[in-house]
Amino acid sequence: MTALDDTDRRILNRLQEGFPITPHPFADVAAELGLEEDVLITRLARLKETRLITRFGPFYDAAAMGGAFCLCAMQVPEGDFDRVADLVNAHPEVAHNYERDHALNMWFVLATETEAGIGEVAKRIEAETGLTVLQFPKEHEFFIGFRVAA
Amino acid sequence: MSIDTTDRRLIEATQSGLPLVPEPYAAIAAGLGLDESEVMQRLQAMQDSGVIRRIAVAPNHYALGMVANGMTVWDVEDAVALNLGAQIGTLDFVSHCYLRPRALPDWPYNLFAMVHGKTRDEVATKRAEIRALLGDALRSDDILYSTRILKKTGLRLGKG
Numbered sequence: 346m347t348a349l350d351d352t353d354r355r356i357l358n359r360l361q362e363g364f365p366i367t368p369h370p371f372a373d374v375a376a377e378l379g380l381e382e383d384v385l386i387t388r389l390a391r392l393k394e395t396r397l398i399t400r401f402g403p404f405y406d407a408a409a410m411g412g413a414f415c416l417c418a419m420q421v422p423e424g425d426f427d428r429v430a431d432l433v434n435a436h437p438e439v440a441h442n443y444e445r446d447h448a449l450n451m452w453f454v455l456a457t458e459t460e461a462g463i464g465e466v467a468k469r470i471e472a473e474t475g476l477t478v479l480q481f482p483k484e485h486e487f488f489i490g491f492r493v494a495a
Numbered sequence: 496m497s498i499d500t501t502d503r504r505l506i507e508a509t510q511s512g513l514p515l516v517p518e519p520y521a522a523i524a525a526g527l528g529l530d531e532s533e534v535m536q537r538l539q540a541m542q543d544s545g546v547i548r549r550i551a552v553a554p555n556h557y558a559l560g561m562v563a564n565g566m567t568v569w570d571v572e573d574a575v576a577l578n579l580g581a582q583i584g585t586l587d588f589v590s591h592c593y594l595r596p597r598a599l600p601d602w603p604y605n606l607f608a609m610v611h612g613k614t615r616d617e618v619a620t621k622r623a624e625i626r627a628l629l630g631d632a633l634r635s636d637d638i639l640y641s642t643r644i645l646k647k648t649g650l651r652l653g654k655g
Contacts, residue, residue, distance in 0.1 A: 349559070357554055364513075364550040366539050368531065371517055382517060390515050392552075400553040402512035403538065409546040410498055410506075416595065418602070434646045442645035445566065447637070449602065452566075453646070479602060485577060485594040487584030 415463045416481040418449040432473050438466045561611040565618045568604035570634040588621045
């Protein structure tokens with residue numbers, strides 16, 4: 346399933362930390378890892394083609410661009426779940442929506458152009474579904490890192 | 496930071512990824528009719544101001560065999576939440592960690608940490624490691640596994 350060798354793991358772990366904004370960034374990272382530039386590029390291309398990485402590039406923060414994000418949760422009666430999911434998903438502001446095994450069984454992320462937009466969409470969803478939307482805005486984000494076990 | 500029309504074009508050109516060529520910024524610049532130096536300057540400015548969180552790879556947890564993904568949630572004392580969140584964030588099996596407001600009485604938890612493993616047993620073991628790290632500061636905790644993806648769309652840039 347995971348056709349990763351040690352070099353792939355080192356590449357994945359290094360490139361989760363960031364990528365230089367320099368004229369020859371692959372050459373710079375390759376030198377750090379003791380690789381040739383073309384080897385690094387070829388391996389990255391293969392990791393992308395085989396979908397072992399979903400994305401390689403800038404991660405933009407919509408909040409820093411003036412938009413807002415908010416994690417929300419609802420307690421949806423079991424028999425009504427699919428109908429409510431359709432109502433919620435119909436909003437273009439709903440970016441992700443997951444069913445989870447908890448009394449609060451629907452968890453979705455709202456992404457809006459303005460901070461005020463979050464509350465407005467949440468209110469609309471409450472009116473449409475008759476259910477309470479709990480809002481869990483991010484107060485602090487800690488270092489995000491995920492290492493591929495060697 | 497306010498972003499201008501050129502920044503938006505740059506964001507649109509790069510939000511699905513960087514080209515895998517020796518001079519990726521020059522390649523992007525050529526596509527947009529800009530200078531390489533301007534592209535690099537603008538990306539650097541956006542990174543410095545936090546519009547770009549980082550330029551990096553996103554591993555596919557599922558394809559890497561990490562098919563068990565649990566949202567662990569923790570109720571810890573507010574006074575130590577920032578410090579403990581930072582410690583959880585350094586664990587190599589945690590991909591995201593956030594401090595969020597509680598929603599009492601339904602939801603007493605203020606720290607959220609996504610934990611990935613090959614099996615639910617492995618995730619449970621890792622959850623126990625976090626519990627041990629939190630020690631006496633921990634009041635209660637839970638774990639929520641996702642059972643279905645109902646919707647998943649990428650970041651869509653609004654019209655500026």
